[in-house]
Amino acid sequence: KAFFFSRSLTPFSHLLLFISAADSFNYKSFFIEVGLNSRSKDELAKVFEILDQDKSSFIEEDEQKLFLQNFSASARALTDAETKAFLAAGDSDGDGKIGVD
Numbered sequence: 226k227a228f229f230f231s232r233s234l235t236p237f238s239h240l241l242l243f244i245s246a247a248d249s250f251n252y253k254s255f256f257i258e259v260g261l262n263s264r265s266k267d268e269l270a271k272v273f274e275i276l277d278q279d280k281s282s283f284i285e286e287d288e289q290k291l292f293l294q295n296f297s298a299s300a301r302a303l304t305d306a307e308t309k310a311f312l313a314a315g316d317s318d319g320d321g322k323i324g325v326d
Contacts, residue, residue: 283322
């Protein structure tokens, strides 16, 4: 199921074209393009709740792999390399998952 985080975010369809090839996803560029890097803490907490599909208060590798599909149901899954790089960037304590903080 796709969820668009906010009507004010950049439309995703053009972004998904640029990251449709395997290993073309760059989380830093994506966050800038969709405006996630400039959201308030409360807005980011709402985004986190959406990404945390199993409501465990963590985003685990399987949820991270399907990250793009939260923006568009037709988006591809992240590759293992993309998932691991993305997860490592947000995993502050090395437990293999991302917490809300």
